[in-house]
Amino acid sequence: MRLVELAAVDQSLHSLLDPAERARADAFASATARREFVAGRVAQRLMAAELLGRRPEALQAQYWCPDCGVAPVPSHGRPGYLADGEPVALAMSLSRSGGWVLLAMTPSAGVRLGIDLQRTADVAFAGFDDVALSRAEKVLLAGVPPQERTSWRASVWARKEALAKVSGRGLRTEPADIEAFPAPESGVGVWDVRASQLPLPGGFAAAVAVSAGGVAGAVPDTATG
Known part of the structure; x- marks a missing residue:
């Protein structure tokens, strides 16, 4: 598990996110909500890349919902990543609250x-x-x-x-x-x-x-x- 203060995440790292993730961030009406969403997704990507031994930008976000199936847009569902077109062997979860993000991952x-x-x-x-x-x-x-x-x-x-x-x-x-x-x-x-x-x-x-x-x-x- 990893606990990260959202304000401490470098917003310039939003460039690491997929276009679908950035589009989701842009859909937030509140600037605070937008920044916190970006910070949470950046923190998740950095942790996953560290555990997988890959570059963060080499990962492609993929979310799975038992009702909707697989989608690249992180609106809901279980988070995951693709690397070289294949799902990575890493289960993960994220929660944001009160200016913090809590992450859990396991291979x-x-x-x-x-x-x-x-x-x-x-x-x-x-x-x-x-x-x-x-x-x-x-x-x-x-x-x-x-x-x-x-x-x-x-x-x-x-x-x-x-x-x-x-x-x-x-x-x-x-x-x-x-x-x-x-x-x-x-x-x-x-x-x-x-x-x-x-x-x-x-x-x-x-x-x-x-x-x-x-x-x-x-x-x-x-x-x-």
């Missing part, structure tokens, strides 16, 4: 990966529980001390987002239908990212999910940048 064959970085303050609104929590999760929440509930909600939401990314469908699945603590037979494992693994900024939670065939240790060593 494990056949593994699907999802990661999410969640700002705790973003879940502190009335009605969150009804929109986001399953019946079982509401029961668990009742046992959490009141002063810890906002942090717990953020962790649960990060888990749900990570699991949704493993599926490739994202939050087109109703959040309350995604169990943040899936049964072992579900074929997907999900873990909270701990401070001992990666020092997160204050007020954030993070989680990583891995499909069947992967294990927590399949995620590369952590780093910040």
